[in-house]
Amino acid sequence: MxxxxxxxxxxxxxxxxxxxxxxxxxxxxxxxxxxxxxxxxxxxxxxxxxxxxxxxxxxxxxxxxxxxxxxxxxxxxxxxxxxxxxxxxxxxxxxxxxxSSDDEGGDQDENIKPISTDPNDWEVQGKVLDGKKIVAGVVDIGGVAHMLVQSQRKIDGVWTNCGELYTSTDLKEWTPHENNPVLIDAMPWAGQDNGIPHRIAPRTLIKWQGSYYTYTRDRNGQYPGIRGVGVFSSDDLIDWQGYDDWFVDVERVKAKVPDNLLADNEYERCYLKCATIGAGIYIIVNIEDVEGNDSTFVFKGTDPIDFNSFEYIEAPWVGGGRIVGNLYRINGEWIQIDRGTPGYDSIRIQKGWKPFELGDGIPIDHDGPRETAFPFFYQGRWHLFYDDNKDGRNIHLATQNTP
Structure with missing residues (x-):
């Protein structure tokens, strides 16, 4: 059956x-x-x-x-x-x-060209932002690239994660916004450290029906501990609105996932893999049990701030634990991006919604991506932003040679 x-x-x-x-x-x-x-x-x-x-x-x-x-x-x-x-x-x-549209409600460019999975089609451009930063996402506004990043700052003597905004027209030189950090609002679900929100960590960026949304990596506070994913919305990437409750946590995932796919152990952590736009909003999250075992689940919905609008989607890797890779919907295709092999010193791009296959990738001179890899179509070609795994979480760029 x-x-x-x-x-x-x-x-x-x-x-x-x-x-x-x-x-x-x-x-x-x-x-x-x-x-x-x-x-x-x-x-x-x-x-x-x-x-x-x-x-x-x-x-x-x-x-x-x-x-x-x-x-x-x-x-x-x-x-x-x-x-x-x-x-x-x-x-x-x-x-x-x-x-025939696959992107109803989304804001994908109809002129976007296919992204290449051939490592030889890509050229590494090097580091573009440093200082404990991870790319959340990049969007084109009026021909200017806007990058939202997770950054670490020392505020009142306390190191804290926050969201910063940068702009560029060549993707190599980036200008910080004068209002940085643009995202540091304390939410009721956010743990505090001397009054400073400890883990407001934007980890993705989508545009849906004219507004922008970012989902946080997981709840604030020290690990281990019960964790969930928060959401913020903005009309301009500068002024962000937070919400009083987690967008999704362990109990909300368990309520939508078939029981036979859940482990017998108690779950204590729910964290974001990524989010992407297609014929709806796709949210990819991991939940982790007390022994450190985690599994990946995909949900599809229509309201970016209400997890009740999302339904569980059965994926090919179900039963096989977590997936590797950042998962995106591009031109009606699933694209996965993560570390290649050997030694993690490459980035592999794979088409298809299936378990990630290790193999050769775009050669780089360091380990990466540790957390995120974000594809961005700009000025007629694909670009890939990723953080490294060796040199303090800096943001690097690779560009597809063939338009």
């Missing part, structure tokens, strides 16, 4: 070389994807299993997607219907030209 405890969320969209059908990955003993276009096909005449010779491979429900690359070249003139049948359940959707 397939696991249909959660909806598979079948979707489809027009792409350059066909129609891309996507769903939440799951296991099924028997499955098929049926499809037809009004005016040119009879109802449910075609299926992937029937036309394996046209589609190269049988349907794999664990992959979460299928490209129908042999459909009519005038595909966008018609209304298409899709039916995913798996074991004893089925789900049906229809699309036409106006329904």
């Amino acid at each position: 397939a696991n249909f405890e959660h909806q598979i969320n079948l979707t489809a969209k027009f792409v350059d070389n066909g129609i891309l059908v996507e769903w939440n990955p799951f296991n099924a003993e028997e499955s098929d994807l049926y499809f037809y276009a009004e005016e040119i096909h009879d109802e449910w005449e075609h299926s992937v299993m029937k036309y394996i010779d046209l589609h190269e491979q049988p349907l794999d429900t664990q992959s979460g997607e299928r490209l129908l690359g042999t459909v009519n070249k005038d595909r966008e003139k018609y209304t298409w219907h899709f039916k995913l049948v798996a074991d004893e359940r089925e789900e049906v959707i229809s699309i036409k030209k106006d329904d």
